[in-house]
Amino acid sequence: MTQRLVVGITGATGAAYGLRLLRRGRELGLETHLIVTPAGVLNIHHELGLDRQSFEREASFAYAPGDVGACVASGSFATAAMVVAPCSMKSLAAIAHGFGDNLLTRAADVTLKERRRLILMVRETPLNLAHLRNMTAATEMGAIVFPPLPAFYHRPQTIGALIDESVERVLELAGVAGAAPQSWPGLKA
Template identity: 45%
Template sequence: MPETHQEKETRNKRMIVAITGASGVCYGVKALELLNKAGIETHLVMSKAAERTLHEESDISPADVKAMAHTLYPTKDIGAAIASGSFLTEGMIVAPCSVKTMGEIATGITSSLVSRAADVVLKERRRLVLMVRETPLHTGHLRTMTKLSEMGAIIAPPVPAFYSKPKSLEEMVTFTTARVLDLFDIHMDINRWS
């Protein structure tokens, strides 16, 4: 069967997905699911704290999440492909993004592969989207977000949209994650504003 236009367009596209320990690991899992559906090659790094949060918030095992990715990297592997600017990607989604990770990225002090890969994405002027999952926010958080925005990152807290009239939490998570993928020109079939 010949390739469709979308298959040709997405072939060889790579996306880095990082899942950190903030509440909301469902967003990272959904990102992997939707990217796979779109035919995008996924490169996953998942922190130990994310594995703990996954256990607390979900019935999915870390092994099941890791199996969803095309390539998996340990958080301490600073020599991984995604730690190099010569490894071409469309960019990176950190879903959810903890305040700790956000702070590391903002300062350039990269103590893990998550923050190192994000630093590389920024220096290469690729798209970096941080689904920062914290509330309420103090002035330090807001200043860090401003700094990251000035550096080129997109701050996209997972705020639900109710105009899509979600009937379940699953629909809400899918809609929010699909809207983040829009930022990479990866468009999923969702109930959009008409």
């Protein structure tokens, strides 16, 4: 059976992570289910120069955020995981407090209640106390808070290489077969 991955895109900076996640998912044979918030569309257009339809073509299936009756809103729709890439502080707050007011936050709530992996690529800096408390609440419910912080020990030469490494780590956390993050080689004496 093909692995399913739900991908959410919100209004935080970092739309390139979501795009790379969808493309890498296709390379790995995943069935991807995409939900983009209205603010996410603004960032996709600003950061990547893509419109909603162009971006949605990168996914196997795409849903409007108001479509709370979509298949991903039900626990009976089995998925490997859900990744919100990027995850705004607004969406984090809604997820952390069970406020399923749109399909993205409802799908995240379903992911948590079914004890599946929910990975939140939160994007904000600096963090205030509300952000930290919401991250704690989401973690206590079973989410994985994964700010896409770049690793430099592999000496990446491009922004794309930094994005790729974060995406590979997320895919590995999601339990996706074929994910290939670079492992720490250790220091050589």
